[in-house]
Amino acid sequence: MVNYKNYKVWEKSHHLVLKIYDVTSSFPKSEMYNLTSQMNRASVSIPTNIAEGCGRETEKELVRFLYIASGSAHELDYLLLVAKELGFMKPHISDSIISEIDEIKRMLFSLIKTIKSSLNA
Template identity: 50%
Template structure:
């Protein structure tokens, strides 16, 4: 068992979630139970699964939760694209969030590979 707060990938995914919560405050009210909720849940699932995996008893369990986190960050990546194309935030915001998503995906992939060795 390890402290998830010490993992850089957890910190970056937590910051992504905070940024998405801030960005979605300005989304149209009719999206409250649609895209706003969906992108918030997808992004928060990433650090949640990293934290849960850290609390598991084996490397195999940890790797499984990291794989779930990878799926959630991929979902977030698509939802960012959809929200951008719907005009819900600027290109600058989209590019910043997409860059962070790509960083997290690379870090998760590397961590998963390391654990599975």
């Protein structure tokens, strides 16, 4: 069992959640149960799955949860594109957040690769 707070990728994804909640708070009220909710849930899923994976018994289980976190990062990436194209976000804000998500995806991939190679050693 590992402390999830020790992972830089968890810290970055936690800050991303706070940013997404701030951004979606200005979305139209008609999107409260649609895009707003979906973006908030996708963002929260990233650090939540990192934390849950760290609480599991094996590294193999941790890797599985890191893959889920990565899937949520990809989902959020797409949702930001939709929000930008619907005019709910300014392009420079959306693009900046997408850059952060890309970094988180790279960090998750690197962590998964590192853990998997230790499993095969």
